[in-house]
Amino acid sequence: MNQTQSLSAGQPSFLELSMPRYGMVIDLKRCYGCYACVMACKVKNHTPPGVFWSRILKGEAGTYPNVVRQALPVLCMQCDEPSCMEVCPTGATVKLDNGIVIVEKDKCMGCKYCMMACPYGARYSVDKWESYFPDGLELSPYEEFAKQAWEERSGIGVATKCDFCRDRIAEGRDPACVEACPANARTFGDLDDPESEVSILIKKYRGEVLNPEFGNKPKVYYLAPR
């Protein structure tokens, strides 16, 4: 059921007025590629080796000798028209009313079709929770906790992805990557609220999305580096 539908024609419902549509703005002029967001995500979400819900890509522009190198933080774009949700055969991928796209792990059969459908490469699936340390060692208490937390929250053999740290959002906090960014390059908020910082930044600095030609309508915006 779409909870944001009007309860009476012509009158916006309470839910319409109050339900945010979460998005993020990343200022590429500020990002210097320190990987703090990557590490914060790993610590917060206990992701096993090889799984990066938050990543940094490095790119170049220009021609020699005028070449610039730029860091690009990427995460799940929480698309308004997510291709992962479209291809999911079981209905395990759903978009919440606040715009966050999640995987209901108990419905996912692990076909990995969503991973092929996501042009941003934001999805991962692991067959087992692996330790970062050499095989043969016992798991440390922290690893035992992380393994259990991962299995309970994300699961083994199913698709996993960033969900904007929705448990933190429920507590009124920003996602871990936003909080950890030392350069304040990331801003999180309600895209539907014209007074929110994200809306103002997008409007003022002409925020762009990655590869709009994909047609997914991402909700992560970038402010150009130059």
Next chain:
Amino acid sequence: MNPKVNGQLQSDWGWPIAVYLFLGGIGGGAYTIAAVNWFVGETVSASTAVGLWIGFPALLIGSIFLLADLGSPTRAVLAGMKPSTSWIARGFWIISAFMALALLHLILHTFADIGRTEGGRMILGVVGAAGIVCAVGTMAYTGILLGASKGIPFWRTGAVPVVFVISALVTGHFTIMLIALFYPGVTVEAIQAMSLEAAALVVLEVLAILFFLQAAFKAPDPRESALRILRRRSFVIGYFILGLAVPFVAMLIAYRSTTATGLGGYVILIAGGASLGLVGGLILRQSVLVCGALPTLNIAGFEFRRIARPKDPKPSIGLLPPH
């Protein structure tokens, strides 16, 4: 090393999915050829009799490979929940319908032998027509499944379904020929007719694969995958030479040979050519899968290519300092 051919490739769909697509193609292709031959007058009776035996088991075995690749196979029953948008869900229903019809056709045609009466032939006609529709759907599905994957530009050129449908017919035909060699009562003339059909289908597949590759070369991301696939020895030698060229020549020789030598003279030629063609069909699907490169991300004039990097090995326990 060419800097444009170092992008990250998808690694989540590998051999099991390739086998699934391959067997799905064989099942659909063999059944289509068998049923169409039955409709046009059963001039090649061995083709119909053998082909009907292939559809159902090929799909059944293929489905086992798909199940084996699932992260949570116990939830496979949910696979058909969203046919409105998902091609896996649509495929679930298409393949289920095809398997049911292929099995029914086999039972009615072979075991019940209802084709002797007018009414029986009408029933077989209805089942066969519906079966052909589902078989074509199954063959096309194996390509459309990839074509609908927005994350892999190489698969989205529109040519993959065409290539896979033709390859399905070729591999289905080769499978029929392989088994028909041992079918009681098969004649040299029937084998020769099948050889000519196979050679014609191989020519079609060559045209389709060339169309696919030239379409891929038109854009940077698919071009990288096309370069990758052309650099694979298994693709060039295993598929193009041994899987297409050699079977084509073998089929032509079989067709042009004199019938004086009898059926025995054809066995090595047909069995060798058809077997190589089948291996080629599997290599084609595996190569298309593993050469799927992730798209380049762009913003504000910057290109962010996802570069393939080897996975860091875990440190050895022997290198750890003593407690």
